[in-house]
Amino acid sequence: MSEPGGDVRRTLVSARGVHVVAGRIPAVGSRFDVDEVEQLLGTDAATLGALDETRVASYLTARRWVRDIVTVRLRRAWSGFEATPRGVKPRLADSTLDVSIAHAGDRLVVGVVEHGRIGVDIELVASVFDQPSLARRLCTSAERRWADGLEPADRRAWLTQLWAVKESYAKALGAGLSLDFRRVDGAALRHRVAVRGVLTPASGASHAKIAVSWVDAAPSCSPSPVRAI
Numbered sequence: 001m002s003e004p005g006g007d008v009r010r011t012l013v014s015a016r017g018v019h020v021v022a023g024r025i026p027a028v029g030s031r032f033d034v035d036e037v038e039q040l041l042g043t044d045a046a047t048l049g050a051l052d053e054t055r056v057a058s059y060l061t062a063r064r065w066v067r068d069i070v071t072v073r074l075r076r077a078w079s080g081f082e083a084t085p086r087g088v089k090p091r092l093a094d095s096t097l098d099v100s101i102a103h104a105g106d107r108l109v110v111g112v113v114e115h116g117r118i119g120v121d122i123e124l125v126a127s128v129f130d131q132p133s134l135a136r137r138l139c140t141s142a143e144r145r146w147a148d149g150l151e152p153a154d155r156r157a158w159l160t161q162l163w164a165v166k167e168s169y170a171k172a173l174g175a176g177l178s179l180d181f182r183r184v185d186g187a188a189l190r191h192r193v194a195v196r197g198v199l200t201p202a203s204g205a206s207h208a209k210i211a212v213s214w215v216d217a218a219p220s221c222s223p224s225p226v227r228a229i
């Protein structure tokens with residue numbers, strides 16, 4: 001599938017009711033006409049006016065990619081999104097499908113599942129992952145010991161991927177960063193009851209890590225004392 005800007009989105013997963021697409025946000029994505037946006041967003045269209053201008057292209061592109069999965073791949077009707085405040089998992093209107101969205105720089109990942117709940121995340125490998133405070137917030141004690149044994153570049157990449165895995169899980173649950181990542185063993189996550197799968201598909205760019213979590217219909221999230229940053 002290609003966008004008007006010449007960019008290409010890639011299907012990372014399309015099997016067993018899980019559909020994930022990733023790619024670069026097209027430069028022309030911020031142009032839109034009102035009718036198309038109302039059809040795309042449904043009752044969530046009201047959110048657009050409150051968005052920072054720099055986020056509009058990414059916001060709309062994500063929703064277009066979700067709509068394409070729903071209408072083209074799954075051949076379902078489209079009623080837009082429910083109006084949800086920031087910090088709440090996006091929901092499709094009049095649909096049992098579950099969706100998740102992640103942005104990082106000019107990159108975007110969207111996922112749709114036909115059963116259960118999905119969370120996707122994309123993280124850029126960056127120096128923030130070298131900070132000891134981040135590792136303290138992210139890792140179990142065993143994960144910290146493992147990370148400490150890695151060469152700096154490998155450590156950064158490994159922690160980036162670990163963050164993406166845990167954030168995708170948190171987004172599947174709808175908990176966001178209120179989940180205490182220190183209590184989640186990244187490698188054991190896929191064996192948890194109610195976790196159907198954890199995928200780490202190649203992003204197509206060495207500086208970006210992607211993760212997808214697929215869980216049973218999520219329990220309500222329980223915010224932890226760990227603050228979102």
Ligand SMILES: CC(C)(COP(=O)(O)OP(=O)(O)OC[C@H]1O[C@@H](n2cnc3c(N)ncnc32)[C@H](O)[C@@H]1OP(=O)(O)O)[C@@H](O)C(=O)NCCC(=O)NCCS
Binds near residue numbers: 059103104121167170
């Ligand atoms: C959700 C959150 C993890 C996003 O992280 P981020 O690294 O800033 O951004 P990402 O690009 O990875 O994800 C952004 C997307 O997550 C989705 N999202 C927002 N809140 C979400 C939630 N609670 N659960 C799942 N997905 C959520 C949105 O679709 C958003 O994309 P949009 O702006 O196009 O709508 C983070 O903002 C957060 O934790 N917010 C607080 C949520 C919270 O504490 N809720 C309490 C519920 S108990």
